[in-house]
Amino acid sequence: MPISRKDLADAGSPEALVKRILKAEPNLSVPVPIQELCVSLGIVKTEDFDTDEFEGGLVTDAKRSEGTIFAKRGGEPRRRFTIAHELGHFLMAHHVPDQPGRFLCKSSDLLRVQAKEGDQRQRREVEANRFAALVLMPPHLLRGAMTAFREPDLQHVLTLARDFAVGKETAARAYVQYHPERIAIIVAGNGRVQRCYRSLSFPTIICGVGSPVPTRSRYQSSSHRPNIAGDIAACSPDLWIDVKRDLRAPALYEQVYLQQNGFAMILLRLEPVPEESTEERKLEEGWRYRFHSGRR
Numbered sequence: 001m002p003i004s005r006k007d008l009a010d011a012g013s014p015e016a017l018v019k020r021i022l023k024a025e026p027n028l029s030v031p032v033p034i035q036e037l038c039v040s041l042g043i044v045k046t047e048d049f050d051t052d053e054f055e056g057g058l059v060t061d062a063k064r065s066e067g068t069i070f071a072k073r074g075g076e077p078r079r080r081f082t083i084a085h086e087l088g089h090f091l092m093a094h095h096v097p098d099q100p101g102r103f104l105c106k107s108s109d110l111l112r113v114q115a116k117e118g119d120q121r122q123r124r125e126v127e128a129n130r131f132a133a134l135v136l137m138p139p140h141l142l143r144g145a146m147t148a149f150r151e152p153d154l155q156h157v158l159t160l161a162r163d164f165a166v167g168k169e170t171a172a173r174a175y176v177q178y179h180p181e182r183i184a185i186i187v188a189g190n191g192r193v194q195r196c197y198r199s200l201s202f203p204t205i206i207c208g209v210g211s212p213v214p215t216r217s218r219y220q221s222s223s224h225r226p227n228i229a230g231d232i233a234a235c236s237p238d239l240w241i242d243v244k245r246d247l248r249a250p251a252l253y254e255q256v257y258l259q260q261n262g263f264a265m266i267l268l269r270l271e272p273v274p275e276e277s278t279e280e281r282k283l284e285e286g287w288r289y290r291f292h293s294g295r296r
Contacts, residue, residue, distance in 0.1 A: 014131035031165035056082035058103040088131030154229040214239040
């Protein structure tokens with residue numbers, strides 16, 4: 001690959017780095033050849049990481065002239081994300097390791113999307129994750145792939161994960177971010193909400209992380225077949241979002257993809273509330289007045 005570190009001069013953020021990479025490599029293939037990219041940018045080798053404590057690591061010199069990435073053995077999508085994550089640490093000069101010349105990252109670090117205020121280590125992990133997601137699923141290639149998708153469907157997430165060779169959760173985060181409709185994807189494990197990704201226009205999910213998945217959710221049905229995206233069906237919106245009293249409730253649809261080891265993805269699709277006609281509004285207001293005043 002013709003790209004070199006010189007092409008990335010003065011780029012410090014994940015977004016700026018990926019923008020420079022795409023400018024230097026406008027014809028990147030899918031899936032992105034992440035290990036070839038690492039070699040061109042100063043990673044001399046990538047080795048297996050034989051430890052249960054950490055998911056990945058990076059060893060480099062003080063000047064970041066070269067480095068070695070360590071990635072835990074496992075599924076290829078997971079390993080690719082780990083390699084891209086560690087490459088992000090290597091390329092962002094302001095990322096200072098906990099130990100001189102050595103970054104060590106746990107599996108929880110590679111899932112982090114937000115950092116506590118003032119926690120610089122968490123901020124570094126969030127930035128490395130943003131870099132990994134952007135470089136493995138370049139925005140222009142992702143937008144091109146998503147033009148083939150119409151109505152929201154978890155099957156699309158599975159297709160993106162396969163084509164870009166990334167994990168299903170990585171694909172889910174990107175799908176929610178780039179899909180034009182109001183959607184959210186919840187990752188559930190052992191009956192509880194683990195993580196939640198939602199588009200900017202989707203309201204806050206009332207089921208917080210760690211809380212049980214609502215009992216009336218389609219997730220609780222025993223009819224799901226593992227590794228097959230189920231049908232999309234209407235559900236009660238107050239299971240997942242706050243529905244204001246005396247306001248017309250929006251239509252909410254739910255779809256479940258049951259994975260292994262008790263995990264699942266739940267897609268929520270919210271349809272806008274149709275505007276009431278003047279006649280409907282007058283009837284509704286009249287009903288509310290009679291109800292609250294006690295008149296019949």
